[in-house]
Amino acid sequence: MNTTEFDKGKFWLLPRPDSALIISSVVLLALFGIGYTGLAVTMIFFYPLDLPKLIFQTITLYTYLEKGFPTAIIYTYSVLLLCNWLVACYRSQRYGADPALVIARLYYTFDLFFAVFAPLVVLIFFIESFKFDREAFQTKTETIGAGTFDTVARLFGDPSQISSFCSAFHYLQFSSGSTLFYKSALNLLSLYKWKKIITTLIHNRHERQLERKRRVLVGPVPNTLSRSASIKVAITKQITASKLKFKAEKHFWAKLLLSLIFLCAGIGNFVYSVGAIVSTSDLCGKYEKCAVASYQWNFGQKFCTCLVFADRHTAPKTYAEWTNPEDTTANLAELAQSGELRIVQIINRAVPELPGELRKCAYLEQLILAYTKTESIPEWLSEFAHLEYMHIEGDYTSRRLATIPDGVFDNMPHLSFLHLGNIPNVETLPSLSSLESLRYLTLAVIDSLEEIPSFDGLSRLSDLTIINAPRATTLPSMAPLESLTKMVLRPKSAVCCNGFISGTCNMTMAQCLPVASEKYSPTCTDARIPEEDKAVLATFGTLICANTVAVDREATAPSKHTTDEICGGILYKQCALNGVQGICFNTRMMVINCETSSGYIAMRKLQIQRNVGDPCDPDVEAWLGCSAIGT
Template sequence: MKLVDLMIELVMLLQILEDGLPIVLVAVFTVIVAANAVWCALVMLLPLKQTVLVENLIDLIFDLLIAVGYPMILVCYCLSAFKFDRAKLMINQAVFPQGWLEQSASTIADPVQTVVIYKTLNSLRISSIFNFFTRMGINITLWLKCQRLMNLMENPRRQSSSVYPRHCRLAASSLVAFAIFVIIYVEESTRTSAVACHPHPECVINARRWLMLDSLTQCPCLALIDNNIAPKTYSEWMDPKDITAKVAHLATMGLLQIVQLTNRKLEVLPEELRGCTDMRYLSLVYTHTQTLPVWAKELKQLEYLHVEGKMTIGLVKLPDDMFDEMSSLTTLHLGSNLALTQLPSFHGLTRLEMLVVAVSLSLLELPAFDSLYKLERLIIGIMPQLDSLPDFLPIHDLKSFVIMDRGMWCCNGS
């Protein structure tokens, strides 16, 4: 049973390292796993009274720490680490009209901090079949140990022998070696991945992997954020820094899940991003992007897509079948794409909750809303060529509908 416990905990630790959680949380989980193994070794070697009861009680405590205690520590960390200027948000909500981006809390919050908290809390979700079995495994072992401890307390004579071999130096040494290996592995994974990602400050979250010397040029980046929200010169605004090569390099390992760029030039999405099949968040604001590649539809795990152009340059065309398989997309924001005349079909956006289309002066029509069953917020702004709106009948739970500026479809007396 203890071997199963340690294997499940090791798998969970590896997942925590892959998720790039903050080093404090990694250290806490590592200490729990190592202490669990060392405790077993001590029980085997030390002469303890009421050994069976003590063994079962301590085993139960370690399982509770993994199944209940660590998630609570994780949530408390997020609550203490997240700082937000609520007074500024209240001012924005009072000053800016409803539907403006400035009313959103995400425009005020520190993007790096937001992404770290998002990734940390997201690690509590059961996001894969493998993750499901590890969580179920730790909870099943917790339940079995509770049952065993209750039976032992009701009838102490029922189990008179220890569940661990007594005075077995080989087994105890193996457990101590396991604890040392876990600590060394975590330390080296943290150190080598930090060395690989040090030349790339834009990578704000990276997987913690033990990289060999020949791999130290490959940063296992999970989140890339490069925002220039306050250009100091006119040239910085009109001709921003080209970050295409940087994005391509950090996408080489296929691990990128979050890309957020503001006022950085990325005219074409590099081919390397195609391999990032677990991409969840893509925000391209003032990046001079004029089109998205035909393979963009392969980013099936995408949950958030924001593409905003400038008055001088923006999206011109999107692939016709881009959204056909993006069933995970919950937010779609397209703004200031003045030359865009047509949007792809919304047929695949069955989970879309927020749709924003603004300052699209050439857009002639919106695609049908037939699949937007879960749409809750709809914002349409400054689209003078739009002469009608799609049928709203398929939308079951629309909570907010904001129109900014008039168009041919509205307010002409008809």
């Protein structure tokens, strides 16, 4: 998918199975590979083993429907599966000999497709259809400093495509002991059946060769029987044939019943697939915020079986859109009624309070609320035991998060990404000790936070960012962070000024100077960081407490002057603020605002030089190097 360079290789944030499961999977897959290779080198049928295989293939189809896979994949898979059921129906009532095993080979070729090639086809489809401007985003990573979610690539991807790919890939993984067991069993079953076919074909070929040699050596046998003896031989053959026919007729009804079962199952599955797609498309088609729907038999149903709710407005043009966005609470509530939601992504739309209907979505996996004017988090959020990704981003208006309930993270064992940004009114955070799968943690603009929560239990955390924590006087022990590979600690954070890290309290550094709008100013402390923790921080160099001027975030927040009056909703326009050159840009998906950080100017210049990203407008961007020729 060419996303390795983004988010430190964690663009997809796919679940990580246990080490024992990974090792077992590798060993078994290697054995299966050797087995299939052996069959290819050596190149009849077994009825009792047909039904489990067909059931597994049907379960796969229903999984594709439930996960809302693209209809092209579902229709292709359902047609091929129908053919497989029909071939099984034909084989189950067939009496004639098939020494070349033509039907068996055709039948098990379908098996080989479903077992080996279908997953590859699905992956190739998603790889080819995935749309992400990698070149343009690369310019962000090269020019904008770490610690801002402008460089979190996953947020800028299409949520429907990310959801579908993750579902497909996760389904192919040996994600649990049960999936390892039944997928291994079915691979062994496939190996067994193909071995029987190949060995039987080889045996039949040898028999035919021997028969031809015997005929050549013996020659034609003269007919020495009398007329009466010939009549007796003919009668004997007729009696034998009658006995064989009677024996076949004894199993006629059983075979007919079995073939009818295969026929009805194949047609039934195909009809269900088509009906599920048609009914779900009709029911959910009127909801433009439903990016992906679960295809179910929705004839006569009232509520859309939506999987992905996405309401994104990534570049508001006016100050009014920013401060008073459209309220999408009712839309979210309606699409949550079915209880099927897996992803909720809302950006620059108002959700003052999460609707109670969302509580029905027990299998919610991702919750992204950016600039949603959300003022409180309900306690029942702790019931989302399957949550994997949580991003809450406040803004610089008066409508922002005030508290996060205690214990809200106590039952989220799968949470791997947690970003809490721009929550300056929150004074305490709940314990993080139960987040055993957490790999990415950002705490940004936490002006009122009294204490950074303990890192106990976060042994898998690899990426930690703390920005603007002026009230928290110490850091928790770093010892539990066994997997930490990146850490950012940026101003204005008290631990960088009060002597906790350096050993000397120094409030005269640029990053420690007073800021007009700050509620809490850093104060000196006698507490000191343990030497082993200090050694850990030292490995991250300038990412820890870089002595840059602390930003007055309230003063530099978007205002009517910096948005409507200066930029007028025009991206990349040249602007100036307090004598400093800037660029009109929707930083961190906020309103188009005059941004004076030099990184964004460098980013756009680089995009124009490489001819990537939005096409440049010479009337607006001539100052960035855009010309009418070759743009």
